[in-house]
Amino acid sequence: MSKADEHLEDDMKLALVEAMVAGTSPIHAMLARGYKMNVIANTLEKYGDATFADCGPVLSF
Numbered sequence: 001m002s003k004a005d006e007h008l009e010d011d012m013k014l015a016l017v018e019a020m021v022a023g024t025s026p027i028h029a030m031l032a033r034g035y036k037m038n039v040i041a042n043t044l045e046k047y048g049d050a051t052f053a054d055c056g057p058v059l060s061f
Contacts, residue, residue, distance in 0.1 A: 012030065012035075016029075
């Protein structure tokens with residue numbers, strides 16, 4: 001894994017934790033950080049929808 005990938009993964013994990021603490025959607029936290037939807041979708045695929053659903057409301061498509 002490259003340094004850029006590690007940084008991206010660490011930042012997304014931080015967004016997940018912040019969303020859990022705030023009781024909001026981690027997807028909204030990632031959008032606020034400027035991530036594009038394809039990056040967020042890849043993260044959902046990697047970590048699973050259940051991880052994100054446990055954090056609060058999830059953005060519906």
